[in-house]
Amino acid sequence: MDFATIVELLDSAVRLGTPLLLACLAGLFSERAGIFDIGLEGKMLMAAFFSGAVAAVTGSAWLGLMAGVGGALSLSLVHGMASITFRGNQLISGVAVNFLASGFTVLIAQSWFHQGGRTPQLSGSGRFEPITLPGAEAVKDVPVIGQLYDNLLSGHSILVYVAFAMVPLTWWVLFRTRFGLRLRAVGENPESVDTAGISVVRLRYTAVAITGVLSGLAGTYLATGLAAGFVKEMTAGRGYIALAALIFAKWRPVPALGATMLFGLLEAISNRYPNIDLGVVNLPIQFMQAVPYILTVIILAGFIGKAIPPRAGGQPYVKER
Amino acid sequence: MQADQNTTKAGRQATAAPAAKSVATPTGAPAIELKGISKAFGTVQANKDISIRVMPGTIHGIIGENGAGKSTLMSILYGFYKADAGEIWIKGKHTQIPDSQAAISAGIGMVFQHFKLVQNFTVLENIILGAEDGALLRPSLNKARRELKRLAEEYELNVDPDEKIEELSVGHQQRVEILKALYRQADILILDEPTGVLTPDEADHLFRILNHLKDEGKTIILITHKLREIMETTDTVSVMRRGEMTATVSTSETSPEHLAELMVGRKVLLNVAKTKANPGRTVLEIENLKVRDEDGVERLRGINLQIRAGEILGIAGVSGNGQSELLEVLGGFANGTGTIRLNGEELDLTGKHSDGQSRRAKGIAHVPEDRHHLGLILDFAAWENMVFGYHSDPAYQKNRLVMDNAGITAHTQEAMNRFDVRPPIPTLPAKSFSGGNQQKIVLAREIERNPDLLLVGQPTRGVDIGAIEFIHKRIVELRDQGAAILLVSVELDEIRALSDRIAVMFDGQIMGERAPEDTDEKELGLMMAGVVK
Amino acid sequence: EPAVIYDLGGKYDKSFNEAAYNGAKRWAEETGGKYKELEMQSEAQREQALRKLAESGANPIVMTGFAFGDTLNQVAPDYPDTKFAIIDMVVDQPNVESIVFKEEQGSYLVGLMAGMASKTGTVGFVGGMDIPLIRKFACGYVQGVKAANPDAKVIENMTGTTPAAWNDPVKGGEIAKAQISQGADVIYAAAGGTGIGVLQAATDGGALGIGVDSNQNYLHPGKILTSMLKRVDTAVDEAFKAGPDLKPGIKVMGLSDDGVGVALDDNNKSLVTPAMLKAVDQAKADIISGKIKVHDYMSDDSCPVE
Amino acid sequence: MEKTPKWIDVALIPLLNLLIAFVISGIVVLLIGENPIEAIRVMVDGSLGSPYGWGYTLYYATNFIFTGLAVAVAYHASQFNIGGEGQATLGGLGVALVLLMVPWPNWYLALIGAMIGGAVFGAAWAAIPAYLQAKRGSHIVITTIMFNFIAASLLNYMLVNVLRPRGSMDPATARFPAATHLPTFHDMPLIGQFFGKSVPANVSFFIAIVACFLVWGLIWRTRLGFAIRAFGRSEPAARYAGISPVKIVMAAMLISGALAGLMATNNVMGEAHRLVLNSVEGAGFIGIAVALMGRNHPFGVFLAALLFGFLYQGGGELALETSIPRELITVIQALVILFTGAFDNMLRGPIEQFFVARANARKEA
């Protein structure tokens, strides 16, 4: 494997890892606040559809972005109402959100565009085009550094850079601001927040809304950055992989970057080398596709460090029985 | 959940006392005045039309049995619960307290019965939570660090600001809660059963601090079950019973006996009709029993005990000194090392046969300390609870496959009649019975097995007097039928009334054994504190 | 009333199924007739869909895709009075017409054009599901490329092993990007709906795409070299026209009867040089005359040129 | 609180929730410019209006009974098994292997073999998440989700690389021998005359009904069921009673997985006569909705499965007859899960409050 191939694989990993990263950070906010979210998949899908649809109709990727975020936010609201206001089972709500998105997107897409549940092909300003970083052209032939800069760093859509910027930002918000302190507290012990005179409900809704925005970005990137339009079930389990990455990262933003990029790389490798011959065994493509899930199970089983979720995670905050 | 709940310690020995009268309060606006507070949880009326006034610069005690509504009332004052009706006046002003923020602004701080700390936050983070200055943390943390240092010096409230809460002892966690209130400049401090989890030393320290605060003019409300603490520290005291405020008296004008009577609602007589024990062969022998908890802390540190047929061994001690672990190991749901012999046969302490089923099969019955969490399945019907733990017994099977539900129901009906469980309806879920009746169901189940050894933990916790008498009678009857009984209770009076021998536990060890007639409360108290062997 | 059933990609896959849809539509426009149509949503539904249509009296029933083969084999005998037509698969039943194409011939022609258009000497092929049928496309393509430039390198990738591979544009795009980074400057997508992503990525990455089945030149005008036409539309149209008189047996459609071909229109005019046109016409004539033999992968499950 | 009558909990609230779900679905239909009344007519007609429709409705219902029971049994042990999809997938693999490897002389012996194969494979697929939950505390919801994906990959591998007959392009096994085909409703005495030759409903339907009775007996009549329910309601109490958490979690999940696996006797053995990709078609997930609707009681599960069978078949007809895509069912399914599951307290709160107020008023009086 030569250097150019490695750069190309990494480049592909960045593209494929970005929706995972955004979704993973989305889940991080929600789960840090004590709301488990297995509905990331559905929110991404919803966002992918609305961004694709609106971008196709208006020809503007930015309007698409807003619609995508709006779509994901609406599902966040549903999940928030179920798990915060009505103190329902967050897992059941998450399952429902996923089904809702998977049916609703196709239903509406078919009714609007009559193209078998997909949106029209996006082109031009309907998509987030790659951005060439300054000087990329110039340094392109400089060995190693130039190649890395031109191929790996430059040439991604704006949402990729946004996703990467979200990592330090999330870290800073979580650990350096008042909001972050309260957010983490409400996921660990909502009573501590309540008795400190802070509204648990408002805090959790805020967290869930942030989750909506970020998963909206994730879905939007899928439909308007990575691909050019929405096709049904286009998330293809990425929401679950993001969840897996979140566990892998033990609910921390920087490791989340590592985990999602690792899973992105795995996908890039399996795209490029469907079968991997290790000499001893020949890993079939199906194995490569299952690796993120297998890894997650191994992590959950505590064989590679124990992943301890936020303590109040998954339980509705009930004051009066 | 293992908080020390010394409900009616003094109550049990109370004698006639003059009728309650509210004391006249000094002039000036009260720091706190509650008027007509009511609060219902579903069908449970936790607070009924409660009025109370607390003068500034005083320590005001509140006492009452479990479930009397003390915590609920204070949570309303702190804005944690919303009252259904009533008014709150703070320093002479009618104040709305819709949430805790409003209470904090009104200068109220509260240390809850169950601490409200974030376990994996540092002390500092817990202190500033909700009281940050500005959107960024650093300035707040710096300020809090300085402030904490000052408070620590002023009030002997030393804690390491950078330690995580989960690393701190319970006593230190409580300090953090007090610091939280002081950091918010509370001048009204509510403490809900603060000493239940403290060692005597820590408790003394706490009361020194409280007195210091009082001298500074702060107002303190202290909820406790311990009449001694009330008598020693408070200026005035209110008594609650079944959601109602029965009286408020000046501490100097009352006595423990009087308070006990106010608490329970009638004169308390506690004579267990009991003949002298007639012990037979040795049933239970424990040698060098040791237990470690999940964190590796040694909870039992070499226990040696013997119980003979036809006698009651009472274990006295402040809760949290290993009594629960002792019951758990004997009951088969915790592991330990050492030797336990039942009727001369050694019990498996770690392996496959150290579970509740095997213990029951060997003739050990167990009335657990916590009936809600262990003894009953609240959603199960009475008849299901009546065989819970014995459900594999061949007597309850119709054939090899299915259980004899009709037979069990009939059996339950009889048992409910015999144990005077009200209402005697086997199909009612356990949660529909009152606390006393729930306890009778558990007792009926365990006693009716005619065990060789009965383990009983806190048999009368949260149970009314009538039921207490009944329960005690049944335990003594079982003894007279030749069973060995191990009784664990935090109620010294219960221990003294029932036991044929008393062993005192402190810090995972047996401090010594006494015959009830050869000792008194004072000696036992010193042993419980680990002072005397 | 005739009926058509589209496979999992759906009738708007811009490719294989859409070609069938276009054929049906054309028939309806020309004859003013009505037809029924159904899109498969899952593997397990096939039998129900087939029976449902047969029972509703539709005749003939045309289905697109090899995946119906097994089911049709079961269902056809139950409805002896109904005629069925299946595309891309041979089903040996007295009331079934099996329509297969000589995709290797069409692929040879686009391969020829790719070989001539490539400046790097490296071209790509992105297949959908990894099945012999798609290898047949690949094999013809490679032969065409080599005919134009014997030193050319062909990078071949398949999208997956299941029918989902027909409908995964994101993955298709990634594969195309990988091929471009390996030097490919012309990429042939024989992958149904996945091809949309391949063509998009090729366009984005400055390479030329080659469409498949339908004429896909319009998707990115001036960026798609050509499309390998597989006249599924004609097949459907003809089957519909035949109506209940549809002739059972195997029908092979190749270059000689315009069953396959290359798409030339305004969208790719600027890309197709006269030399290319000439070479294509020559090759076409030679294939029809038998002078050039394009190997059919499915005849022996192997490709001699790889 | 227990002051509310039982019928409120088991009938009124689920029905009201269902109603809300349907009303919203109707609005969605309006939103996409179709007529909801017409949609209902097509659905009812297509699923209940003819023996043909019933043949499919009951076929789908059979699937959902199995997966619904699977979710319910696990739920009684407070385990939320959303791995029904993967367990049923593996069950299919088990059934296919049994039917392809053994030369069965007749269908009933084959059925017994297939049931064992399906149940064992389904249970095995549930065993790993169960073990990890019981022994290592890994959250069963997440592990079962992961196992659904792993199952899909495994089946993909098996079909593409191992079980696909030579020369076939389908990722599917060979046809099962004719001797193993189960009698459909058409082949049965008495009822056979009503049903057409092609109805897929088959003897598995009766196995599903038997399974309902067995599960009912298991949960409410046996010691194991007693222990499962006790553990599900209170783990500390179960430990006090000497009920081993590991054993109960394992037992409940194994039974759950086996039930999900048994579904394959219906869809794989009874209908498709071969194993194809995604033969489960989401039935594992529908099992969640079915169990929620049926309040985890086998009788409720049976009724809810019929309801979903109707939805599924009716939705299929909808897609054939109108331009409403089949995904409408997914939306309805989502709404049913949402309202009967996650939004349960929305109605329950006010309704219970009403009864509490009434009880308090009575107490005052």
Ligand SMILES: Nc1ncnc2c1ncn2[C@@H]1O[C@H](COP(=O)(O)OP(=O)(O)OP(=O)(O)O)[C@@H](O)[C@H]1O
């Ligand atoms: N959050 C709640 N929801 C429902 N019922 C409650 C709640 N909190 C308390 N109760 C009920 O209200 C009554 C009063 O409880 P409270 O905690 O105020 O008693 P307490 O006097 O503090 O008792 P203890 O001495 O045991 O702490 C009890 O019957 C209790 O079961």
Ligand SMILES: Nc1ncnc2c1ncn2[C@@H]1O[C@H](COP(=O)(O)OP(=O)(O)OP(=O)(O)O)[C@@H](O)[C@H]1O
């Ligand atoms: N945790 C609970 N959940 C639901 N209902 C409860 C709960 N605790 C108490 N109740 C209800 O409140 C009623 C009163 O219970 P409580 O235990 O306060 O009775 P009590 O008056 O103290 O009687 P006893 O002296 O027998 O304990 C009971 O009938 C029960 O239905």
Ligand SMILES: [Mg+2]
């Ligand atoms: Mg209390």
Ligand SMILES: [Mg+2]
């Ligand atoms: Mg009580």
